[in-house]
Amino acid sequence: KAGVTQTPRYLIKTRGQQVTLSCSPISGHRSVSWYQQTPGQGLQFLFEYFSETQRNKGNFPGRFSGRQFSNSRSEMNVSTLELGDSALYLCASALPLEGERNGELFFGEGSRLTVL
Amino acid sequence: LAKTTQPISMDSYEGQEVNITCSHNNIATNDYITWYQQFPSQGPRFIIQGYKTKVTNEVASLFIPADRKSSTLSLPRVSLSDTAVYYCLVGYGQNFVFGPGTRLSVLP
Numbered sequence: 001k002a003g004v005t006q007t008p009r010y011l012i013k014t015r016g017q018q019v020t021l022s023c024s025p026i027s028g029h030r031s032v033s034w035y036q037q038t039p040g041q042g043l044q045f046l047f048e049y050f051s052e053t054q055r056n057k058g059n060f061p062g063r064f065s066g067r068q069f070s071n072s073r074s075e076m077n078v079s080t081l082e083l084g085d086s087a088l089y090l091c092a093s094a095l096p097l098e099g100e101r102n103g104e105l106f107f108g109e110g111s112r113l114t115v116l
Numbered sequence: 117l118a119k120t121t122q123p124i125s126m127d128s129y130e131g132q133e134v135n136i137t138c139s140h141n142n143i144a145t146n147d148y149i150t151w152y153q154q155f156p157s158q159g160p161r162f163i164i165q166g167y168k169t170k171v172t173n174e175v176a177s178l179f180i181p182a183d184r185k186s187s188t189l190s191l192p193r194v195s196l197s198d199t200a201v202y203y204c205l206v207g208y209g210q211n212f213v214f215g216p217g218t219r220l221s222v223l224p
Contacts, residue, residue, distance in 0.1 A: 004159070045212040104150070
């Protein structure tokens with residue numbers, strides 16, 4: 001069974017540009033969530049999508065956005081990039097269980113973004 | 117403001133039992149507590165999940181007291197390959213909060 005696939009794995013952008021990252025979840029998983037990981041702030045939750053709807057959202061500015069398609073694939077976009085956006089962006093998919101908000105997450109290997 | 121805390125680092129020797137505690141105030145009634153393991157250049161990997169009391173699987177145990185304001189991950193008989201960063205995760209309302217991570221170093 002294929003795992004969570006994230007593309008691209010590495011990318012370099014300059015300040016002010018925008019970036020789009022892609023995530024393909026495990027087949028059958030309908031929940032996709034995104035996380036930012038930095039040495040200083042650790043793992044921070046960005047947002048979660050379920051059946052094409054944003055269900056949960058972290059404390060990030062509006063420059064960070066996402067969407068989910070009907071096949072559960074998801075993209076996240078960061079506009080007007082800042083130096084502080086340099087990070088590893090992780091995507092995770094899950095089969096949410098009845099009555100639970102956070103079932104077991106299966107993570108991809110991440111997209112490492114460097115902003116110059 | 118919800119806050120999740122863990123020890124930043126721990127050292128252990130091969131064959132010992134390791135206990136890592138996570139403190140999580142304001143945990144929501146329906147939220148579960150989950151622990152993940154992360155190796156360098158990889159995404160986190162699920163270890164165990166629980167709601168209350170004790171949960172055990174083939175790799176770890178999770179102890180959660182009645183007030184659910186903390187949880188303890190127990191790794192029996194650690195080996196060198198258990199050297200990694202361990203995160204607790206709980207859901208707070210609309211925001212999932214990871215702990216800062218505990219860097220476990222297993223020494224020979």
